[in-house]
Amino acid sequence: MFNEVWAPLPDDNVVELPPALIAQLVKADPARMHDVALSWAPLVGMGFHEAFAHLVELSQLARTAVSRADTVCLEITSPA
Template sequence: MRRGPSDQGGVLSTFFVRNGTESVAVGDYDPRAAVVVWHEVFNEVWAPLPDDNVVELPEALVAQLVKADPARMHDVALSWAPLVGMGFHEAFAHLVELSSLARTAVSRADTVCLEVTSPA
């Protein structure tokens, strides 16, 4: 089951390829906090994302998403899902979507961004 855009206090979030049309809706979790957790599980230490409306994901995280095999994605989903109250299978599917988005971006020499917007 694919999660739709989150509505956390009126905030909608999407991961997207900067110069493309591909995107993945965030779901019902804090994407900035998730990026930190994913980075840590991938054995990378990274500071939280800035509070800007649009930010690029760290290159190291994008690289990890690109090269992550199913076993690695399993480990990340297993560690992250309980932190956001998400089922393992849903978390795994979401990370697989993000991995695909990262591969698309890298194949185009582009980057993956996160957009957080408040509805009008």
């Protein structure tokens, strides 16, 4: 799910999610997000529950964006 390279927008800390990733997030079910969170969490230094929560939130944002014909952008920040 997260193996695509995202091109930065004019603000170097903002990326637009690729349409293929948005489509996967829209149709992702909890079991699939569980599996992705298990493999993704160690790669990004998160615990499973935090990674799963992020995926659920991204999935909800993707569904909302698609229903409004919008895109999804993420701002990349450093941990506090």
